[in-house]
Structures are given as structure tokens and as C-alpha cells.
Amino acid sequence: MNWQGRWVLQRMSILSTVALAVACSQQTSQERQADTTEKETTMGDKVVRDDAYWKQKLTPEQYHVLREKGTEPAGSGEYVNAKQSGTYTCAACGKALFSSDTKFDSGTGWPSFWQPAGEDCVRTEADNSLFSRRTEVLCDGCGSHLGHVFGDGPQPTGQRYCINSLSLKLAPKEDAP
Numbered sequence: 001m002n003w004q005g006r007w008v009l010q011r012m013s014i015l016s017t018v019a020l021a022v023a024c025s026q027q028t029s030q031e032r033q034a035d036t037t038e039k040e041t042t043m044g045d046k047v048v049r050d051d052a053y054w055k056q057k058l059t060p061e062q063y064h065v066l067r068e069k070g071t072e073p074a075g076s077g078e079y080v081n082a083k084q085s086g087t088y089t090c091a092a093c094g095k096a097l098f099s100s101d102t103k104f105d106s107g108t109g110w111p112s113f114w115q116p117a118g119e120d121c122v123r124t125e126a127d128n129s130l131f132s133r134r135t136e137v138l139c140d141g142c143g144s145h146l147g148h149v150f151g152d153g154p155q156p157t158g159q160r161y162c163i164n165s166l167s168l169k170l171a172p173k174e175d176a177p
Helices: 003-038 051-057 060-068
Strands: 041-043 046-048 086-090 096-099 122-127 134-139 145-150 160-163 168-172
Touching: 051 060, 060 145, 096 160, 096 168, 122 145
Parallel strands: none
Antiparallel strands: 041 046, 086 096, 086 168, 122 134, 134 145, 145 160
């Protein structure tokens, strides 16, 4: 076989190896995507899911608030003026966050609470974005952004958990028979 024949065979071998590698990579990527869409990963009592899952589960507006740390416009939220009794849960993972018993009208345009439903419901982190120093409130179950907490709330805590309606779902109290 002359040098041109060997060159053609060598190139064909390289191309088939690359094609096989690409096909295997795509299959692995598809399997990984199906796996993360169907399964929930937990680390202790924390829920860990990838962005593909959240984009599928949440509305675009919820995704923006919960996963990209956005904020809904003041006064636009479903729960700003809500008076129903119940538990406000995380719209992403369903973890109980706040009781309607601690909800108050702060006049800010967002649902406000003076205390979380329990010690392990939310966590806070420093937020130095937008040229200000604030304290971000996150769901302790899935890490979703909920809003911010400020020290100008009513007693007994003096806290105002200013929360986006898009990050909440209300589980109403069932009426006793």
C-alpha cells in the first residue's frame, strides 16, 4: 500500500474514533439529564437538584426569583394581602417556612413575617448586591432565594422577613368539623 492509501486509512480511523467518542458522550449526557430529571438527590435533609430540574418544575418567574435571586415587583404578589390561615411553604421544595400567625402588613408590597415557622426552616446569608448591605433569606431545604430580613419588624422579634410571593405556596389550615 502506498503512502496515500495509508494516509486515507489513518484519517478514516481517526474520524471513526471521534464519531464514536461523540456518540458515547451524547448518550452519557442524555442519561445524566434523564437521571437528574427523574431522581431527587438528598444530602441529609437538604434537597439537591440541577438547573434543568428547576427550569422544568418552576415557572420562568419563579425560577428567576428562587434560583436567580430575583425580586417580584412590589404589590404584585399573590400573598401580599392574603389573610388565610395556614403554613407558607417553599414553592420549590415544599418545606414549611412561615406560619400565617406571624404574617403582618408591613406596607412594603411583599408578604412579611416576624418569625420563621421553626429554627431549621430558613437560613440567612450576607447580601452585598445593589450597593447595599442586606441579609438574604434562603430555604434551608433547597437553598432557594426567598427574600430578605430586616431589623425593623414588630415585637416580639423585631424582625421583618420580606418574602417574594413567587417563592411561597400557602397550605391552608383545614377547618375542624
